[in-house]
Amino acid sequence: MAYSGSIWHGAKAHKGLVLTLVTAVLAGSLALYRTAQQGHSAPVHYKLSSLKPLRGRAIAPLLALNQAREAIVNRIMPSVVNIAVTSKHKPKTGFQQNSPFGQFFQFFPHSNQPQYDQGIGSGFIISPDGYIVTNRHVVADATYVSVTMHNHVNYRGKVLGTDALTDLAVVKINAHHLPSIPWGNSSKLRVGDAVLAFGNPFMLNFTVTHGIISGLHRRSYLDSNRAASDMIQTDTPINPGNSGGPLVDARGDVIGIDAAILTPSGAFAGVGYAIPSDLARPITDQIIRLGHVEHGYLGVGLNALTPTNAHFFNLPPDTHGVLIAQVSPHDPGAKAGMQVGDVIVSYNHHPIHSMGQLQVLVQLTRPGTRVPIGIMRNGKAMTLHATVGQFHQPVRKSSKTGESKTSGVRLGIQFETLTRQIRDQLNIPSSIHGAIIESVVPGSPAYNAELRRGMVIQQVNRQSVTSARQLQSLLAQAPAGKPVLLLVYFDGGSAFIVVHTNQP
Secondary structure (H helix, E strand, C coil), rough: CHHHHHHHHHHHHHHHHHHHHHHHHHHHHHHHHHHHHHHHCCCCCCCCCCCCCCCCCCCCCHHHHHHHHHHHHHHHHHHHEEEEEECCCCCCCCCCCCCCCCCCCCCCCCCCCCCCCEEEEEEEEECCCCHHHHEEEHHHEEEEEECCCCCCCCEEEEEEEEECCCEEEEEEEEECCCCCCCCCCHHHCCCEEEEEEEEEECCCCCEEEEEEEEEEEEEECCCCCCCCCEEEEECCCCCCCCCCCEEECCCCEEEEEEEEEEECCCCCCEEEEEEEEHHHHHHHHHHHHHHHCCCCCCCEEEECCCCHHHHCCCCCCCCCCCCEEECCCCHHHCCCCCCCCCCEECCEEEECCCHHHHHHHHHHEEECCCEEEEECCCCEEEEEECCCCCCCCCCCCCCCCCCEEECCCCCEEEEECCCHHHHHHHHCCCCCCEEHHHHHECCCCCHCCCCCCCCEEECCCEEECCHHHHHHHHHHCCCCCCCCCEEEEEEEEEEEEEEECCCC
């Protein structure tokens, strides 16, 4: 009993201790709560807004626009792919971190080991059998290509072929019954049309942005005189990784391939370029059929026909076309009888309105095809027939400059006769004759017309130049205060340039 009584009393004593501790804790908590309440206001009770969502005619256009965009995204996105590439490293690759093509490559050097680049880009499926269109610069020199679908399924890709003049490529994956998207008609585009760009910018997979067509028939971003100058300009954001993705119109058709940006920083700055579908489709068809592309070639240098230079060629009012500024000897254009100063107004019965349009038509003509070409020569209409040749990419050569000997005062230039030694130094073809510019006075008429050192002046107001002395004579004979038309050779081609001379 004593033991049991001792146990009981002990239990009671423990219970009393627990109650005392609980009471102390509660008292302390209450004190802390009251202290906290002195520094903070009581909970605020507020009413939620009673405004209801907007409805009716005022917002109907915006809702309809949302639905339209959603429909396009649902149609296109399953066919957009992510392309990851491993390629052998090239010390002077044209696609560095700040490249306008928007590709970020990571280079990991390792002594005595092969060096490789890794890059990402975009593409889109044009056939349920696994044919994918992308940019050439995305897959150039690839040793491994990985294609990831919108549903995250991954395939090993094979590059079927590429084309340097259009920056296009086709990749094939071994799959069937894939979602694909149709080509649209880029010739129907108008400045201001709404477009959407799809791709994988900054490794943010499967992204869509929207904007408008900002311009058409823009000069190519490629470093080649023969690249088709028929690019689409858009303000739709195109960023690193977007290259090769589709540019889509309001009908949900592909009217361009995202390709490049014009930027001082490497990031999108409001000016993007896309390859038009009317050029991309036949090029990709050739790659799929042949594994390569056969470009048509005339061997003539082109110049825009403008109101400023048109009156030098005795053209009827409202004449549309492009100027021939250079004719390469023994090439198809020369064999057809084309001359410098001719104006091409039609090609194979297609009216010509721009250099880019003509370049595309010629490049897409199968080599060996005989085509009629309408021209204006000294105000007279003529039709020539040319057998289109096949273009072969030339090898670029370095150049050096000569020395100044003779001064010209009317335009603000110094020049000398184009000698054999200078010709060899500058790799100027033997068919080019004239006087070479040695220096240009800043702020002079020549400077304002963008004449630069190393250019060869071949003609003055349609009269040929064979020496520095003759150039000086022709410039002296030019009417004071009147514009002067020069035919100038530079960067492997010739162009007509109008120089507005100072008033006397």
